[in-house]
Amino acid sequence: QVRLAESAGGSAQAGGSLRLSCVVFGSVYSRTCWAWFRQAPGKEREGVASISVGPAYAGGITEYYADSVKGRFTISRDNADDTVYLQLDRLKPEDAAQYYCAADLRRVCADDWSDPSKYDYWGPGTQVTVSE
Secondary structure, three states: OOEEEEOOOEEEEOOOOEEEEEEEEOOOOOOOEEEEEEEOOOOOOEEEEEEEEOOHHHOOEEEEEOOOOOOOEEEEEEOOOOEEEEEEOOOOHHHOEEEEEEEEOOOOOOOOOOOHHHOOEEOOOEEEEEEO
C-alpha cells in the first residue's frame, strides 16, 4: 500500500520562495510518474510539474512543467529518502492554492502527465498562500 504525505505548505510574499515535500510510504517501482497538482477555490485541479527517475537506457530523468510555472518551479525526487520536492521560486499571488502530490505507479511520465485521472495515489494536500 502506497501512501503520500505532503509537508506543511506555508506563506510567502510575492517574489519569495517555498519548498514543498512529499514523503512516499510503501514500495514503488522506478517506472513511476510523480507529480504536483494544485487547485485554487472555484478552479479545476491543474498539473504543476511531474518527474520520472529511471535508468539512462529508459530515458533517465524526465520532467514536465506547466507553462505558468516554467522557469520558476523545480520538481525533484530523492530516492534515498523517498521524497518528492517542489521548489517554488518567484512566487506570484496566482500561485496560491492547495497543492497535492500524486503518483502513477504504472508508467513513467508522458505527454498526458497533467491529467489528474491518470494518477492512482494522492496526498491530502497542503495550502500555499502568497501575499502581494
